[in-house]
Each structure stands twice: as C-alpha cells, then as structure tokens.
Amino acid sequence: MSKNYSDLNLIVRSLLPENQETPISFLPEDHLQTDLFFRRNHFTYPSLTNSSYWLPIVGAVHTPILFSFKDLVQMPSHTVKVVLECAGNKRNLFKPKVFGEQWEKGALSMGRWKGVSLKTLLNVTGLKHDATEVVAEGYDYGNRTDIDHTFSYMRSLPIEKALHPDTIIAYAYNDKPIPFKHGFPLRLIVPQWYAMASVKWIKQIRIINKKFHGPFQSIDYVYYPQKESDAGAYPVTYNRVNSIIQQPLNREVLDTGLHIIKGIAWTGKGTISKVELSVDHGETWIRAVIDRPYNANYEWINWSYEWEISKKGEYTLMAKATDSFNRTQPPEAMWNRKGYGYNAIDTVVIKIE
Template sequence: MRNCDSKKLRPNLIPKTLVPENQETPIHLVSGDIISDKLFYRRNHFPYPSFTSSFYFLPIEGQVHISKVFSLQEIYSMPAKTIKVVLECSGDKRELFKPKVYGEQWGKGAISQGIWKGVSLKTLLQYTGLLDNAKEIVFEGYDNGRRPDSNKLYNFSRSLPIEKALDPDTIIAYEYNNHPISFKHGFPLRLIVPGWYAMASVKWIKKIIIIDKEFKGPFQDIDYVYYPNQENDNGKVPVTTINVNSTIQYPLNMQLLHSGVYEIKGIAWTGEGQITMVEISIDGGQTWNKCKLTSSFEKHSWIRWNYTWNALKKGEYTIKSKAADSKGNVQPLEPIWNRKGYGYNAIDHIKVKIE
C-alpha cells in the first residue's frame, strides 16, 4: 500500500503575513491527533503584545458580587481541567470561496489540535459570583493596535453569552500539550472555547468583565459576523459554532501517482455533537463510499478517517470527502457565501492523475 512517509517529513508553518504574524499549519503533512506548538497555526490581528508576565494578575470585575484579582499561583492551585480541543480559524479555507472575498487568504491549514489544561471559567466565577442582570462576559487581550477602518487603538476583545461561558469545558488555559502555553499562543493565560471558531479563544487575557448588555466591540459587531449580502448588512448573524467539515490530507492536490493501492486519508470535525460518517467519492461526486473512522470519538476533537483505493486505471480523478455529524449536519456541495469569508465547509475535493 502506497502512502507518504510522514516520519521523514519535517514540515514548517506556511506563512501568510509576518507582521502581524499569520501562518497556517501544513495540515496535509502532519500525522496524529496532537499538533506540536511549533506547527500550531498562528492568527493575529496585531503585533505581539508587550507586558510583564512576572507581575501578571487577572482581574474579574463588572456585574459580580465581589470583584477579585487572581494571581497565577491562585489559578494554578484550583481544580484543573484537561481537554483535547480542535481550534479552527473562522477564515479557514477562505481562499476557496467563489467569488473571492477579501481577507487573509487561508488555505486548509488554519486549524490545529492539542491538549489544553486550565481551570474552568465556571470554577473561577464561583469566587466572584454573578449578579442576576449579568448577560455577557467580555475577555480583553493584551494585544492591541489600529484597525484598517479606524485610527483608534483597540485591544482584541470578545464576549461570550453567560450560558456558553459557564459551560464546564470553557476554560482559562495555562498549559498546552503538558507545557506552559508558549508566548505566541497566549501565555500566560488563554481562553479556550470548545466548539466555537477560534476567534472566541482570546489570547493573553488582560481582564474579564461581566456586563449587563450586548457587547459591541469591533471584533464582535463588525468582524466575525456573517454578511450574506455584498451590498448591505441585511441578515447579518454572528460567527459562533464550528461548521461540520472535512479535509483530505493524502493524496495531495494535483499529485501524479502510479497505478496501485492507495490509502486516502484525512480528518473530519464539527462544533456540536460528533462526526458519525465520512464518505469518499473517486468519480467527482457521482458515487459515494463510506470511509473507516480510525480514531476514537472525543467530544471536542477531530476524527481521523481513511479509505483504501485500488487505483488501477490510468486517468484523472476528482476525489471528494463529505462528513456528517450527530446533529444532522452534512457538508454542503457549495459553501454559504458571505462577504468576509467565514465558515467555509463545502465538500472537500482534490484532483490526482494516475499514470
């Protein structure tokens, strides 16, 4: 059986921009369920922040019974929660939209997965309490800068509704893959919001503010919003839950292959429920066959899959993958086009030629 020898590969991140740093994971060239820190994709709106971590404290204020400032030592001493989570940029696969949309032209690698350890936000909030009028929780990061549409200085800030914030799996993380989170991924504390696109997982948390109204920051109310119309903002809705999706990792797109037996493989993931089926088509979508799911189900992680292909006839082939989840979501033939290019999840496809 032919396959790529992943043990010999030494892939690097694929750069998009350097300041701010935006680089994607070479998702087609990595194996396993855990992405190393060095190969975890990087998404930033601003240059890396500057602050003194040795004097780091985390304040929680606003609509609480008791405002409190937590030291790192206090947070480390609380009951810890460890979860494997897939984080996907909402702009993942943006370059595939037709017609094209403006924004970082991500390929298929603005997605990574690993093991995060921290304290549940619900646990942390037990020390402050929430007032009855609390509606949303705002997370402000240390990263800041000027947006293209304004000369005003902004910190990257996002909010969560109370219900999502109090989900036991929403954590304030301080470790990744059994090591302290690296600076480039949010050291010393990063919010992890399983099931939501990764813009919600705010890095370098500066403070947490509980508010009694809807948060209207630009990274909540302007960016990370689905705009279905090119001409106006009618029908806009916020970007939240990850769409069901899949990616073919091998073979590579436009690869030349000799006739033989090949293992087509990839990953599939979803924001809610679990992946229940992945299908593959070798003939451009005319017929479909079930793939073998090769990794066990874990609540917030991707599923690995493969399919054995007897590629004996010469010619060009369009291979497609389609995932479905337990909530009844199925990858569509075409993505739902939106002006900012979020949430692409159309059936994945590649082309290969058997010589």
C-alpha cells in the same frame, strides 16, 4: 508522509501581523507540537510585564477578585482536547473570491489545553442576577484600517457558554506552559466555537449586563450574506461540520495500484457520525473508515479508505462529513463577504499514470 516534525514548517500568509498555517496534509499525529500550531494575529505581539500574571474579574459580580497565576494553578484543573479553527480557514476557496487573509486548509490545529474552568472563577466572584455576557480582553492591541482608533482584542461569550465546564482559562498546552505566541501566560479556550473566541494573552474578564459591541464582535466575525449591505447578518459562533482530504495531495500524480485516501473531519456541535468519499466526482459515494478516539467531543477524527485503481486518467476525489445533528457538508459553501465558515465538500484532483 513525513514521520518527523523537523521536516515540517508553518506556511506563511503574512509577517506583520504574523499569520501562518499548519501543513495540514502532512501531520503524523493527531495533536500538534507547538511549532506547527497555526498562528493567527490581528496585531503585533503584545509586550507583557509581570502584571500578566494576574487576572482581574470585574463588572457585574458580587465580589471582584484579582487572581494570581499561582492562585489559578493551585485550583482544581481541567483538561480539554480541542480543535481550534480560524473562522477564515479555507477562505481562499470561496467563489467569488473575498478579501482577507487567504488561508487555505491549515488554519486549524488540535491539542490538549489545561487550566481552570471559567465557571469555577465566576462562582467565586458570584454573578449578579442581570449578568448576560462575559467579555475577555487580551493584551494585544492596535489600530484598525476601518476605524481611526486603537483597540484591544476583545470578545464576549453569552453567560451559558461561559459557564460550560469545558470553557477554561488555560495555562498549559500539551502539558507545558502555553507558548508566548499562542497566548502565554493565560488563554481562554472555548470548545466548539471558532478560534476567534479563544482570546489569547488575557488581560481581564469583565461581566456585563448588556450586549457587547466591540469591533471584533459586531464588525468582524459576522456572517454578511450580502455583498453590498448588512442585511441578514448574524454572528460567527459554532464550527461548521467540515473535513479535509490530507492524502493524496491536490494535483498529485500517482501510479496504478492500491492507495490510501485519508483525512480528518470535525464539527462544532455533536460529533462526526460518518465520512463519505467519492472517487468519481460525486457520482457515487462510499463510507470511509473512521478512527474514533474515546470521548472525542471536541476533537477531529481521522478517516481513511483503501482505493485500488487500475485505470489511468484524472480523478476528482471528494469527501463530506456528517455529524450527529445530521448536518452534512454542502456542495457549495455559504458565500459571505468576509469569508467565514467555509465548509463545502472537500475536493482534490489527482492523476493516475
């Protein structure tokens, strides 16, 4: 495994807009330097002016306020270490195949985000009694292929999630200013939810007293279980329990002897309670060893297993995680036509020679 970040590069999925994934199999640490954090964009990068240093909070509030960047950094700060996973992570693995960015396993990353709790700002403005949702609008905008109209990227949160103390307006990543390509100067960070909720380049926060129906809320980031109709559709929100076998690599050829099988696991609600591993295509399962960091509410955990093998041949390795809500990765992911939330048991095939 690489021990030097300079050896690693993002894996390109598209250039316009720029979408690149993390080389997830080779991470030498449990959080990422900026140059290896996956990039997900719906449009080209925004052109920002000094106005981006101000954050308006308007709508169904008692006192609309324009916060300066200086105001925010002088408020009590809050830091959360969070997994951010694109809702389309592992889309490439769906069967039948679906359209969209063909992410493999690296549309997720983890790091420390520092900022101000959104709850703190909403307490200053004061919410009206009929407030139901909080809409975050980014500076990024463009045309959609399915609608002849220009849209800003906007997403809403229910009031309860917006008021959670760990939902923050971040201004720093790993103790440095947020890099431009990841949302500088301000980014919403929503732990436990897929990363579409963590709006970058925040332009304004608007409180509303009705349901938000923007295209990135009501068309995209919706589970559509049916190929030809919208029947049974429901919104993408919390991360599903998931895992990745980082080493060995799929289709890798190994010698007989002792090998370390290792990977990561994460979930939306709760924490990872166990990771099970199979080296015989799911016929039998054994418990992996979990390296559990202190208070790892929103982090992935590292797991490993020492495997000694003397018989040559092909082997299918499988990993499945279970969380504290007793949710376990299924043998097959729930197919949906936009390809969100893939979380089937992770599988790699290796050969022993």
